[in-house]
Amino acid sequence: MKAKSLIPSISSLALLTVLGAHTAVAEISPQRMADAIYAVIESDRAVYTKNVVNRLQNEEEVIDAHEYWEDEQALPLPAQMLRMGAEEVAEKDLGITYALLSTWPINKQNEAVTEIEKKGMEFIVANPTQRFYSEEVLAGERYFTAIYQDIAVSDACVKCHNDHLDSPRDDFKIGDVMGGVVLRIKLD
């Protein structure tokens, strides 16, 4: 009886071990997850910039993109699309947040605030090909924080930021790091 009852127990244990191993394999590191989410954010924005804004505003000249898009009956700027998406995600309260920050922000509320943000923004500007990863504790919660370069990809980005009266910098060129996307994942 003992031997018989052991067989299902061992089988269960083996199955659990396999499942456990499978679960371990299926886990994703915060860094990989952050990179994947950033890839979605960045790709969506690139598609919007290229296939919507650039096509309709610059190539077909059908409609402009404008900071005050609602009043001007225009398209939102690509950076605004990113911010609006970030606000939608924030509303879902999934433990993931992201924000577009800069060392030279037009709106001062968008400059680095936390120590990690300040360190990370300095790092990505000094190292334009490397990403910045760290962990930080905010309001008692632990977060994995990744910061990715936000590069000036079109004339529109450069012109708007160089011309804007509230911009603290007026010498951006295409290819410059204009800021960074800060992505946080809450660690349980």
Add this chain to the structure above:
Amino acid sequence: MRFFQRVGFLQYGAAVTLLLSAFLGYNLFVGGKDLFLPGSSTKGHHQIEAQCDVCHATPFDTDDAMQQACLSCHSDALQKARDTHPMKKFTDPRNADLLASLDATQCVTCHIEHSPEVTGQFGVTLPPDFCYYCHQQIAEERPSHEEFEFNTCGNAGCHNFHDNKALYESFLAKHIDKPALLSEARLRVPNAFAVWQQRNPDAAPLPATAHDGSEIPGTEPALISAWQSSLHAQVGANCSSCHANPLARTDSTASSWRSGHDLSVASCTDCHTAQVDGFKQGLHGMRLASELPPLKVSDARLPMHTDAAHKSLTCSSCHDPHQPDLQFAATEACLGCHADEHSLNYTKSAHSTLWRQEVAGQVDAGVGVSCASCHMPRIKKGKLVSVEHNQSLTLEPNSKMIRPVCLECHGLEYSIAALSDRNLIRRNFSGAFDATHPSFALVRERIAAKKAQKQRARATKSNQ
């Protein structure tokens, strides 16, 4: 002592407790619950203060439940205002330090109810310099703001916390130096009937003989005649459309005809859903949304005509259902109740003169300005111009009125200056006033700075 010895202390205590319980119980379950209010409610909520569970779903609500209660009524208005400080802007953990000073994710951080001793303008219960918590470096970013104290940020015509649609810098710049009165000063004209006719080209008005109200109690020839000349008959709405009780179709015990609130509000909803919804969101109709009896004029906190005290507010208070008269609804209906200084001075105003001319057919539709022109803006969506029936939507801060109303006829600086002048508002915009506003001086400086910056950039380029 002799009394206690005779009756017994316990019996006496039990009797007092019972009496007190009965008194409090009556107040809680039958009366106005005023004994249970921790303090007087704000002017925006006193209408529904007896319905505690509108805001307090349970006696010991969590912050989250309270927040949801606020949003269940106010989220639509905040969205329409393009809220500049929405909750979702603050939930990012990077704002933790800011939130520790001022938790902008919760309505009750700034709007605590039942605290009249600390309640200021717009129901704000924080000291007026609260902007300091997050914008303390504003003078570094904008040297022009150096001389301003933080308790002046919310001055009329400068900044609002939620609704800055008519106050943001680019908007001011775009409208700078517009004249006080535009050359094409004309309000949009509601066109629901014209749009309906376009969509129903074959519809014919119902003749008087087609009415189906013979069996309705109180039917009189005068009512039939009034109905026949009304828009209701024009669009084919017969007596039964409003008076027949739809419940009677499935419930044999139900009355065949609607009455009371069911007739004066619910029947209107069948066709005028957006208007009734708007009405229920405003101060006039919010009791109906909370399933309370209609607001009585005698319950109002603003000065009202004493002979109107008995009136209550439903759709039919302003619109006689048998002969809907939109001109009556736009002024006389309001002035029949409201007796504050602003309302009493309306008939002396230029707006009123133009309105009388419009009613008399002496000027085009849209030239006159009634009470409703300002307080119930005409909203254009596609081809349809309809009347916003939430008369509170643009009431406070009054700069909400600028875009849907004032700018139809006036320049922006003139409008902001007028709405910033409390005395002028009391006079209902009659008489002289200073039609300039400090915000525009700042914008003119900024425009000059921008030009100078561009000139410098051009000079640098040509020197290279």
